[in-house]
Amino acid sequence: MVEEARARLTLGAKLGYTVADVGFNLFWGVTSLFLLYYYTDVLGLPNATAGFIIMAALVWDGFIDPAVGIVANRTRTHWGRYRPYILWAALPLCLSFVAMFVPFAATGATLIAVTAATHLLFRTTYALTNIPYIALSAEFTSDSDERGAIAGFRMVFATITTLIVAGTTLPLATALGGGDMRAGFVYVAAVYAAAAAVTFAISVLSTRETNAAGHDVATFAQIWRTLKANRPFQLIFVATILSGIGGAMSGKMLIYFFKYNLAAPDKVTLGLTVLTGGVMLCVPVWAYISKRTSKRLVWMLSGTIGAVAWATLYLIPAPTVPITLGVLVFAAVGASGFYLSFWSMLPDTVEYGEWRTGERTEGVVFGLVLFAQKVALGIGIGLLGVLLDVIGYHANEVQSAATLAGIKTLLSLVPAMLGLAATATILFYPLDQRLHGRLVRALVRRRAGRQRTSAGA
Numbered sequence: 001m002v003e004e005a006r007a008r009l010t011l012g013a014k015l016g017y018t019v020a021d022v023g024f025n026l027f028w029g030v031t032s033l034f035l036l037y038y039y040t041d042v043l044g045l046p047n048a049t050a051g052f053i054i055m056a057a058l059v060w061d062g063f064i065d066p067a068v069g070i071v072a073n074r075t076r077t078h079w080g081r082y083r084p085y086i087l088w089a090a091l092p093l094c095l096s097f098v099a100m101f102v103p104f105a106a107t108g109a110t111l112i113a114v115t116a117a118t119h120l121l122f123r124t125t126y127a128l129t130n131i132p133y134i135a136l137s138a139e140f141t142s143d144s145d146e147r148g149a150i151a152g153f154r155m156v157f158a159t160i161t162t163l164i165v166a167g168t169t170l171p172l173a174t175a176l177g178g179g180d181m182r183a184g185f186v187y188v189a190a191v192y193a194a195a196a197a198v199t200f201a202i203s204v205l206s207t208r209e210t211n212a213a214g215h216d217v218a219t220f221a222q223i224w225r226t227l228k229a230n231r232p233f234q235l236i237f238v239a240t241i242l243s244g245i246g247g248a249m250s251g252k253m254l255i256y257f258f259k260y261n262l263a264a265p266d267k268v269t270l271g272l273t274v275l276t277g278g279v280m281l282c283v284p285v286w287a288y289i290s291k292r293t294s295k296r297l298v299w300m301l302s303g304t305i306g307a308v309a310w311a312t313l314y315l316i317p318a319p320t321v322p323i324t325l326g327v328l329v330f331a332a333v334g335a336s337g338f339y340l341s342f343w344s345m346l347p348d349t350v351e352y353g354e355w356r357t358g359e360r361t362e363g364v365v366f367g368l369v370l371f372a373q374k375v376a377l378g379i380g381i382g383l384l385g386v387l388l389d390v391i392g393y394h395a396n397e398v399q400s401a402a403t404l405a406g407i408k409t410l411l412s413l414v415p416a417m418l419g420l421a422a423t424a425t426i427l428f429y430p431l432d433q434r435l436h437g438r439l440v441r442a443l444v445r446r447r448a449g450r451q452r453t454s455a456g457a
Contacts, residue, residue, distance in 0.1 A: 009146055014153050016206025020086070020133055021157040023196030027097050027126065029165030030192065033272060036252045036381060038101075040388075041395045042181045045112065051385015053116045058378030061123035062371040068131040069367025080209030082132035089128035090200040094193035096122040101189040103182040127370075129200070134366045136207065137347055143440070151344035152287040155336065159280035165192075166272030226361050230353040232431050233365055236346060237372050239422040243303075243338065244376025245383075246418030250310060250331070252384055253411035257324075260399045261407055264321050274325050278332025279339065286337040290344065294432040299341035303423030306334020307416045314412035334419070345429070348436045355439045358446075384410065 031054075039050035068085075075081045099118045106114050137150055169188055177184025227233060254272065259265040290298045309330035313319060319327070346369055354360040391406025393399060399407070 009150070013206070014150055017136070017203055018150065018153040018157050019199050019206075020203035021154045021199075022161045023090075023199035024130055024133070025158045025161035026165060026192040026196050027093075027122075029162040029276075030097075030169060030189070032248075032251050032377075033162075033166060033255070034169055035100075036384065037255050038181075038185060039115065042185065043111065043115065044395070045115065047388040047393060047395075048385045049112060051382045051388070053112070053119055055378040055382025055385070056116065057119040057123045058374045058381065060120060061127050062374035062378065064124065064127050065131050065371040065374065066364060066367040068127050069135060069364045072132045072135060073361055073364055082136040083204050083207065083209065085132035086129055086136075086200060087204045089125055090197060093122070093125040093129050094197045096125050097193050097196075098186065098189045101182075101186040103186055123374075131367050131370060133203070134370065136209065137343075143437075147344050147347045149287070151340055152283060154343060155283040155287075155340050156280065158339070159276055159283060159336070163273060163276040163280055166276045167269055170269055226353040226357045226359045227364070227368070229356040230349055230365075232345075232352050232429055233349040233369070235425055235429050236342070236349065237369055239299075239425040240342070240369055240372040241376040242418045242422035242425065243342075244373045245380040246415035246422070247335075248377045248380025249384060249410050250412070250415040252381060253407060256393075256407050257411050258321075261404050262319070262321050262324060267321050271321075271325060271328060275328045275332050275335075278329050279336040282333050282336035283340055286340045289337075290341065291433075295341045295345045295348075296426060296429045296432060298337045299345070299426045299429075300423050302334045302337020302341070303419055303426070304334070306331055306338065307419040307423070309334060310412040310416035310419070314408065314416065345431070348431050351436065351439050351443060352431060355443055 036050055036054060039045045039053065040047055043050075045053075072082055072085055075084070077084050079087070096118065100115075100122050102118075104111070104114050137147070172188045172191075173181055173184030175184070176187035254275070255268050258268040258271050286298050286302065289301075309327050312330075313324065313327045316323060316327075346366065350360060350365055353365065387406070387410060391410075392403045393407070
C-alpha cells in the first residue's frame with residue numbers, strides 16, 4: 001500500500017522536477033544545433049578538427065557517464081543519492097558553458113587547444129549534473145503511466161526550450177554582438193547559463209528521493225549481472241546508438257543545407273523553429289497514444305514517420321524552402337514520438353533488471369544509455385567533420401554541385417536509414433505497461449517478504 005501511494009505524483013512535483021530540463025536543453029540545444037557551425041564558420045576551425053573536438057568531448061562525456069552513475073548510485077546523504085550532484089555541479093556547469101564561447105585572442109594550435117579544453121570541461125560538468133538528474137526519475141514512482149507523464153512534461157519543457165534556442169540564438173548573437181558573432185555568442189551563452197542556474201535550483205528544492213533508502217549498494221559484479229540479464233535495456237542501448245548517429249547528422253547539417261543548398265541563410269532560424277515547434281506540438285498527442293496503446297508502438301510509428309520524412313527530402317530533386325519546411329513538419333512528428341517513448345521506456349528497464357536479479361541500479365542504467373547516446377553523437381559529428389572534407393565543403397564559399405549533393409545526403413538519406421534500423425531493433429522490446437505493472441507488484445511482494453524475514457530475524 002505504501003508503494004502504491006508513492007506511485008501517484010502531484011502536478012507540482014512533476015513540474016518541480018522537470019523544470020530543470022529547461023536548463024539542460026538550453027545547453028543541449030546550443031551545442032546540438034550551433035556548435036559545429038560556430039567552430040567552422042565563426043571561429044574558422046578546419047572541418048575535421050571541429051568535428052574531432054566535438055567527437056572527443058562527447059566520447060569522453062559518454063565514458064564518464066557510467067562512472068558518474070555508479071558513484072551516484074552508491075552515494076548516501078541526507079539529501080539523497082542524486083540531488084547533491086545536481087546542486088553542487090550546477091555552477092561549474094554554467095560557467096564552463098560560457099567559457100566555450102569566450103572570444104579568446106588565440107589562433108592556430110592555441111585556439112584549437114583552448115577550444116578542446118573548454119569543451120571537455122563543459123562535458124565533464126554536464127555529466128556530473130545530468131546523469132544524477134536523469135536517474136532521479138526512477139526514484140519518483142514505479143508506476144509506468146506516471147513515468148510516461150513525467151516524460152511528457154520533460155519533452156514539453158525540452159521542446160519549448162529548444163524552440164527558443166532555435167529561434168533566438170542566431171538573431172540574439174547578431175544583435176548583442178553588433179555584427180561580431182564571436183562576441184554575440186558569448187553574450188547569448190551568459191544569458192542562457194543564468195537562466196539554467198535558476199531552473200536547477202528550483203528542481204533541487206522541489207524534489208524528494210522516496211526510494212533511495214530502500215536499496216543496498218550494488219557491487220560491480222552485481223551491476224554487470226543485472227545489465228547482462230536486462231534485455232529491454234540492451235535493446236534500448238543499441239537503438240540509442242543508431243538513433244544518435246542519425247540525429248547528429250540531421251541536426252548538424254540542417255543549418256548547412258539552408259545556407260548553401262537552399263541559398264537561404266536567413267531562413268535557418270525558421271527551419272529550426274518549425275522542426276522544434278513541431279516536436280513540442282506533437283508530444284501531447286504521442287503521450288495520449290502511448291497511454292492508450294504502448295510505448296513500443298509509439299517508438300515504432302514515430303520512427304517510421306521520421307525515416308520516411310528524411311527519405312522524401314532526399315528523393316526530391318530540387319527541394320525549395322517551402323517543401324523543406326513541410327518535410328521538417330513530418331520529421332518533427334517522428335522525432336517527438338521517439339523522444340517521448342525513449343525517456344518513458346528507459347526507467348521501466350530498471351524494474352525489469354531488479355526483477356531478474358534482485359539488484360536495483362538505476363544510476364548505472366541511465367549512465368550507460370547516455371554513454372551510448374553521447375558516443376553515438378560524437379561518432380556522428382566526428383564523421384561529419386571528416387565527410388565535410390570528403391565532399392569538398394569550404395566554409396563561407398560557393399559550394400560545388402557535388403558538395404551540395406553530399407550535404408543533402410548527410411542531412412536526409414543517412415539519418416533515414418539509421419532511424420529505420422533503430423525502429424527495427426525496438427520490434428523486439430518485450431515490455432509494455434501491463435507487464436511492467438505486474439513486475440512492479442511482484443517486486444513489492446518480494447520487498448515485503450524481505451522485510452518480514454528481516455523483522456523475524
